[in-house]
Amino acid sequence: MTKIGLEIHCQLTKLESKLFCPCKADYRGFEPNSNICPICVGLPGSLPRLNQKALEKAALISLALKCNVPGKISFFRKNYFYPDLPKNYQITQFDAYGHTSIGNNGIINIEGKEIRIRRIQLEEDPGRLIYEGSSEKTQITLVDYNRAGTPLVEIVTEPDFESPKQVRVFLNILVDLLENLGVSDPVLEGAIRADGNVSIEGGNKVEIKNVSSFHDLEKAVHFEITRQQSLADRNIPIELETRQWDDRRKITVSARSKEEEQDYRYFLEGDIPWVVLDPKYIDSLKKQMPESISSKKDRYIKQYQIPIQVAEVLSSDKYYSDLFEQSYNDKNAKEIANIITTDLMGFVDTKEKRAQSKLSSQHLSELADAIISNKITRNSAKTALQEIVQTGKSLSKIISELDLGQVFDESALLGVIDQVINEEANAVNEIKEKPETVNFLVGKVMKKTMGKADPSITLQLLKSKLGI
Ligand SMILES: [Zn+2]
Numbered sequence: 001m002t003k004i005g006l007e008i009h010c011q012l013t014k015l016e017s018k019l020f021c022p023c024k025a026d027y028r029g030f031e032p033n034s035n036i037c038p039i040c041v042g043l044p045g046s047l048p049r050l051n052q053k054a055l056e057k058a059a060l061i062s063l064a065l066k067c068n069v070p071g072k073i074s075f076f077r078k079n080y081f082y083p084d085l086p087k088n089y090q091i092t093q094f095d096a097y098g099h100t101s102i103g104n105n106g107i108i109n110i111e112g113k114e115i116r117i118r119r120i121q122l123e124e125d126p127g128r129l130i131y132e133g134s135s136e137k138t139q140i141t142l143v144d145y146n147r148a149g150t151p152l153v154e155i156v157t158e159p160d161f162e163s164p165k166q167v168r169v170f171l172n173i174l175v176d177l178l179e180n181l182g183v184s185d186p187v188l189e190g191a192i193r194a195d196g197n198v199s200i201e202g203g204n205k206v207e208i209k210n211v212s213s214f215h216d217l218e219k220a221v222h223f224e225i226t227r228q229q230s231l232a233d234r235n236i237p238i239e240l241e242t243r244q245w246d247d248r249r250k251i252t253v254s255a256r257s258k259e260e261e262q263d264y265r266y267f268l269e270g271d272i273p274w275v276v277l278d279p280k281y282i283d284s285l286k287k288q289m290p291e292s293i294s295s296k297k298d299r300y301i302k303q304y305q306i307p308i309q310v311a312e313v314l315s316s317d318k319y320y321s322d323l324f325e326q327s328y329n330d331k332n333a334k335e336i337a338n339i340i341t342t343d344l345m346g347f348v349d350t351k352e353k354r355a356q357s358k359l360s361s362q363h364l365s366e367l368a369d370a371i372i373s374n375k376i377t378r379n380s381a382k383t384a385l386q387e388i389v390q391t392g393k394s395l396s397k398i399i400s401e402l403d404l405g406q407v408f409d410e411s412a413l414l415g416v417i418d419q420v421i422n423e424e425a426n427a428v429n430e431i432k433e434k435p436e437t438v439n440f441l442v443g444k445v446m447k448k449t450m451g452k453a454d455p456s457i458t459l460q461l462l463k464s465k466l467g468i
Helices: 052-064 164-182 214-233 279-286 293-306 309-315 319-325 333-349 351-356 361-374 378-391 395-401 408-423 425-430 435-447 453-465
Strands: 003-011 076-079 089-093 103-110 113-124 128-132 139-143 151-157 192-199 206-209 241-246 251-256
Touching: 003 164, 052 103, 052 113, 052 206, 052 279, 076 293, 089 113, 089 151, 103 164, 113 293, 139 251, 151 309, 164 192, 164 214, 164 293, 164 319, 192 214, 206 214, 214 241, 214 251, 293 309, 293 333, 309 319, 319 361, 333 361, 333 378, 361 378, 361 395, 408 425, 408 435, 408 453, 425 435, 435 453
Parallel strands: 206 241
Antiparallel strands: 003 151, 003 192, 076 089, 103 113, 113 151, 128 139, 192 206, 241 251
């Protein structure tokens, strides 16, 4: 049986400072090696101090993933030499004296399957290596320590996945959950990264590193299953090793034989005392935990009769659910959900567009009310929405400026229908044999009225005119 496990690294991007020093947690956009201090580059005599907010966010993640959070936690030094790690050890967590990481034994449900979370640990991110050209051929490697010491939460799963598709579904659910918790911004480059490990029946575990996107991880896992199966078919043993994903060739290549835990010579970080987590503290965190995505979804379905698929989209994206929560009332909730998940999604599909959008919750509420009271058709509402997102003007101003008010006058509509029937003689002739042609004529009327006619009234009028 194929077994796949994951290690996910999530940067706590919402924090002000790094994990053990006052440097900025948001290292992006700085000159190389300017966001550093003696602590994060490990100069002799410097002492780390734990960022309490980082501890809080890591505990929130653990609770959200239904992990046990122990009564006291400790930090360890993981020793290894690599140029991006100026101290030659990483401050992380490790379970040497029972469970002393921030979380253990959690669970996430994906499509009816339970994925067990083995451990969650709070640790520091290393610096970054920058290669000139490709990493294999370059003569020059640069190092930037701005990222060194930024707070990271590592989530380690049990090898409970059986297919690359399950991996993808899980990662999507996890990313939405982390965003909903307000701990990380998944749109930021490198904010949430994942490595995988794969083993097939009777073979050793192979780790896959250096995967830059979830999409590539799915491909890498798929490649690795196929590679291992073909070795097994030829009775060639599968080595215990770490393999790198080669993005250009879309294959995994052997990187090094796998280190064992003892190779890292873990020992307690003596500069940081054990941290006691009082049950009252954990209770207070539980109270400040935001409503979960699944509970939001259930509430939207039960309270406002929003269809399941719409409720799923709305609840899983924090930007949409925040907009919805701020704009709905009992009468227009369903319509607002509809506007967000059908029209708005197309206008704010990137982080930049979201940041630039001038749409307010009041706009959304007014727009939904205008549709419900037949002041505007759905079609015109979409045009108005686009204008609002771009300009932030009031709905009434946009309706009058763009002349979007609904055409109600039946005689005016009948005039347009007569015109269309005259112009589209071929389609009218076809209608007896192909009744669905009437939709084509509705489309023509909508076009002539710039989308201001009510499509269902138009359809009725056309049918009675044509005697069908
Ligand atoms: Zn620092």
